[in-house]
Amino acid sequence: MANLNPDLLEALRRAATDAANDGIKFYVNSGWRSPAYQNQLLREAVAKYGSEKEAARWVATAATSLHVKGEAVDIGHPDAAVWLSKNGAEYGLCQIYRNEPWHYELRPEAVDHGCPRMYADPTQDPRMRN
Template sequence: MTDRAVDRERAAPIGCGPGGMGEIVIRSRGAGRSWHGGGVGVWRTVCRVSVAVGCACGVLFGAAPSHADPAEPGVDTLVGPAATDTFGGYLPEDGTLTAFDVENPIVGRLDPALLAAVQEASRAAAADGVEVEINSGWRSIGFQERLFEDGVRTYGSVEVARQFVASPQTSMHVVGRAVDVGGPGAAAWMSRNGPRFGLCQVYANELWHYELTADANGACPPMKPNATG
């Protein structure tokens, strides 16, 4: 954890892990994207802000995530080792990225048009004194499957989980066409200014999730209530 300033833009109680209650906390510099609450034994819970009115809870076991070399033989970056390293799209709870950290696949595997738009928006936000952080971007099929399965366990059914976390077959993160922003004031800035860069909030229950869906006039389509549409 870090002692840097907290930007609690959204917090909501939710069940997480083996019988515990957690709280979704969004903090600056990417350090607070973790669950605070129940857990037993070696369970360690990590939350990505992209999923839930809250979010789905990714449950990790044992030691800290490894950081494999993407060129290492046998590492399949398209599927990845689910939520265990950055090459699956996982961002450690003390990690922070911007739209210019293209060496990380979370950013570097974004659709080029989306990446260019987020970079342009980030420059404009910086001129206004706001740093746009990237909490999540591209995700492997394996990581998204892990998030979806954790969502089913958390919410008790596939039908309810789909409101908060997309399946690997429908997630725009898997194809690099969605980005989750964070940082003090970033979501509010994007809400006001994102459309002029083509960036729109897609789901009413996800203030941080943006896709390149604005039309040529900078108008966004109506927001969907949640991930089920």
Template sequence: MFAHRITAIAAMTLLGVSLTLTACADGPASLADAPAPKGDGRISDARGISPFDTGHPAIRNLDQDLLRAVRKAADKARRQGVEMFVTSGWRSVEYQRSLQERAVARYGSREQAERFVLSPEKSAHVRGEAVDIGPTDADDWLIRNGAEFGLCQIYANEMWHFELATRPGGECPPPKPDASAAH
């Protein structure tokens, strides 16, 4: 009888531990401990990926406060019928450089390109401190409701680009005209 009780307690303890681990699997604490997944953060799905797709480097390597805020926002948006996807999150230096080079080729000069794509040294995406959100109705939703989570549209010409720029429930600063005004 006594032995049974000990077994039961041991089993419950083990169960408790495994439940705790499972509960933490998506949590911010485990993100820091887990090795960074390989990859440059490129998102091949044009629609984007779920902010809960922890296995993807673009999500996994995001700043934890930002990721937490985006997930809270995505949960609330979904309850209101708006599906939120991350079309770009963390990017490696190499990936950001390739985007920058493509933009320079497209817009003719580094200065013009900077209105849309910053260098790896300046980009908040490389620091894991920015997300691009889609589709457009999710951008609309986040522009209207993001401040509740500290999330703000940063550039007037990029309605999809969000960063933590206020305290939750605070007021977002007015968007800068474009990324070239960032520094």
């Protein structure tokens, strides 16, 4: 959990504690990533999907990745992601992309107003444009 935004980490800890009370165990599959690792993931996605355009639906560049900035986590185990999709706004934790039910970011305003509308995938997110 090194290099994560402290507010994100605190929200995750609170959510994980409450999820555990419901019998759900959280696993953070991916938190902060180095730029080099993010670039490696992008190269692998290009090889897998056949183009940079298609890979961009799944993997951001190091310059735009919220993981590189310490502002995003990927939650493991489907039951944990389901729990967080139902309860995350209470902690300010929101799923951002419809195609990535594991990807969560801190949106403190969600506590009072609910999570923002999801993007279909990262290519629709204006933050992902260089």
